[in-house]
Amino acid sequence: MLELLEKAFMTAIGTVAITQKKGEELVAELRDKFKLSEDEGKHFVDRIQSMAKESRDKVQQMAEIEVNKVVDRLGLVSREEYDRLLKRVQDLEARDSN
Template identity: 35%
Template sequence: MIDLIKKTLLTGVGLAVMTKDKVEELGRDLVSQAKLSESEGREFVDNLVKQSDTARNEFETRINAVVKKTIEGLNLVHKDEIAGLQARVDDLAAELKRHQDSTTSHN
């Protein structure tokens, strides 16, 4: 029974989005219901917390990949590209001003 509950939790998104405190609380409840010894219970809760951390990291990685792919699909300009273009515009504006100043001083 406890293995079924554990597998159900670990395969779902639920465990990934639970806080550590909630995972520990759930683990203690399951330990109590399964009437495990103190060492078995501690091992179960520790394992559940580790599994939760792993699930959370995998979930975040997947979400980040989907978001990145979606943003790339939108074909948006990256802020580094905008900064580069701004620098080029500033350089050209300075060059134009120097050219205008040299033209004005020759007249």
């Protein structure tokens, strides 16, 4: 189940990356078409890249929230909980063997 969620998450990030690449191609085309200066083109590209990064960050946050909801719904333990329980079991086993 977690593997499926991971694949969905990576697909979302990949989609955003593809969108960014297409955006850069569009920017180059617009710069040529509208005769933007190098500085204007760079500024425009920087703004587009900043917006793409914000979108990626939002997708990542939303994916993490959804993954956490699924983990809670399925009753899965977090890595922290697992590590804490493992240490507790190891401590109890060590105490019993003495």
